[in-house]
Amino acid sequence: MIIAISSTDGKFNTEFSPRFGRCNFFIIVDTDTREWESKPNPALNARGGAGPQAVQFLSGAGVEATITGRYGPNAYTTLEAAGIRAYVAEAGTPEELLDAFLSGTLEEVSSATGEELHH
Amino acid sequence: MKIAIASGKGGTGKTTVATAFAQALSRKEYSVSLVDCDVEAPNAHIFIQPILDQFEDVNVLIPSVDADSCTGCGLCAEVCQFHAIVVIGGKTLVFPEMCHGCGSCTLVCPEQAISEIPNRLGVLEGGLSQEGIRFGHGILDIGEPMAVPVISKLKKWQNLMDAEIVVIDSPPGASCPVVESLRGADYIILVTEPTPFGLHDLRQAYQVTQVLGIPAGIIINRDGIGDTGVDQYSAEVGIDILMRIPLERKIGQGIAQGKSLLEVKPEYEKYFQQLYLQIGEALSSGNNL
Numbered sequence: 001m002i003i004a005i006s007s008t009d010g011k012f013n014t015e016f017s018p019r020f021g022r023c024n025f026f027i028i029v030d031t032d033t034r035e036w037e038s039k040p041n042p043a044l045n046a047r048g049g050a051g052p053q054a055v056q057f058l059s060g061a062g063v064e065a066t067i068t069g070r071y072g073p074n075a076y077t078t079l080e081a082a083g084i085r086a087y088v089a090e091a092g093t094p095e096e097l098l099d100a101f102l103s104g105t106l107e108e109v110s111s112a113t114g115e116e117l118h119h
Numbered sequence: 120m121k122i123a124i125a126s127g128k129g130g131t132g133k134t135t136v137a138t139a140f141a142q143a144l145s146r147k148e149y150s151v152s153l154v155d156c157d158v159e160a161p162n163a164h165i166f167i168q169p170i171l172d173q174f175e176d177v178n179v180l181i182p183s184v185d186a187d188s189c190t191g192c193g194l195c196a197e198v199c200q201f202h203a204i205v206v207i208g209g210k211t212l213v214f215p216e217m218c219h220g221c222g223s224c225t226l227v228c229p230e231q232a233i234s235e236i237p238n239r240l241g242v243l244e245g246g247l248s249q250e251g252i253r254f255g256h257g258i259l260d261i262g263e264p265m266a267v268p269v270i271s272k273l274k275k276w277q278n279l280m281d282a283e284i285v286v287i288d289s290p291p292g293a294s295c296p297v298v299e300s301l302r303g304a305d306y307i308i309l310v311t312e313p314t315p316f317g318l319h320d321l322r323q324a325y326q327v328t329q330v331l332g333i334p335a336g337i338i339i340n341r342d343g344i345g346d347t348g349v350d351q352y353s354a355e356v357g358i359d360i361l362m363r364i365p366l367e368r369k370i371g372q373g374i375a376q377g378k379s380l381l382e383v384k385p386e387y388e389k390y391f392q393q394l395y396l397q398i399g400e401a402l403s404s405g406n407n408l
Contacts, residue, residue, distance in 0.1 A: 046202065047201075048201060048202060048217050049201065049202030049203065049205075049214060049217050052202060052205045052207075052212070052214065053202055053205075055205075055207065056205060056207055059207055059208065074214050077212060077214075078205055078207055078212060081205075081207050081208050081210040081212055082207040082208040083208050
């Protein structure tokens with residue numbers, strides 16, 4: 001399974017980014033092999049609608065689940081339409097969050113968790 | 120003549136000046152309309168007290184997608200500059216608050232699967248004041264981010280712009296709603312306060328007037344506080360300082376009680392009438408242009 005974790009600096013062992021639509025990088029991980037790569041978030045500088053654009057990018061990359069701090073309403077609606085499962089975490093590195101995901105301790109959300117964020 | 124009041128910084132006294140100006144001119148027997156374009160926080164009506172008896176909704180047309188005829192080709196999402204329509208997982212999603220109502224998605228859809236439905240952004244209200252000022256303002260609905268369509272419709276509404284003298288109360292800032300408010304004005308009065316913050320935003324607002332090619336002058340409000348930065352700047356770039364309104368407790372108290380500047384300081388009626396003549400002369404002689 002391919003999952004995406006929001007990241008500030010694109011590294012696997014530093015603190016993740018709690019922002020979704022406007023994080024700097026997504027760490028894209030294959031949960032079977034633990035192989036990962038860092039992709040710059042193309043929606044970072046979007047004038048509006050960063051959440052939906054980030055989801056479009058992740059959907060195109062074959063991502064099936066996402067982990068971040070919280071999801072705005074537009075991001076969540078788009079994830080739902082794309083059939084991507086949405087998980088939240090408060091803290092951790094992508095490596096730790098991958099382990100938490102694999103052990104089933106991460107919280108899966110069924111609605112938006114944050115108000116729309118404007119920059 | 121159309122005279123717009125702008126500032127850059129918020130809370131400098133745009134509405135104080137706009138309402139006093141409109142009142143002073145209507146007492147001189149001009150036909151005057153006052154258009155409050157600060158649709159995110161309109162408050163000129165408090166000082167003018169018009170009887171609001173005309174109302175009209177402001178809508179933009181947003182796409183509505185017929186899921187049965189949509190093939191998920193994605194052309195609508197590609198053409199949308201504002202990412203208000205997204206095709207994902209075979210579904211087409213519309214985000215109404217991002218839609219500017221341009222209609223491109225409807226035009227490019229090869230299946231004619233998109234129809235347009237009205238989405239309300241706000242409302243226009245208008246009426247006459249007791250003094251005979253024709254008044255109109257727009258109110259943006261809570262949660263709606265787009266002020267421009269409301270301002271644009273307000274400026275075409277009820278022949279408000281056809282009066283002999285039109286006073287436009289602009290929103291603060293220097294972004295799209297300000298540009299939309301100022302567009303078409305013959306002259307712009309920039310109201311500022313003599314502080315570094317006032318000056319910082321005045322510079323931006325002045326640049327907007329230059330891009331628009333509209334002559335401008337400055338009114339310094341709360342004169343006596345701050346520093347001499349605004350005076351130095353106006354001398355540097357060659358903008359006239361048209362008037363100085365001192366910082367006075369009496370004025371502040373009156374405004375806070377909903378009294379117009381002319382009610383608190385009747386001598387300003389004469390000052391604003393003179394200001395109008397001064398602007399007219401400057402424009403006809405080509406000064407300030």
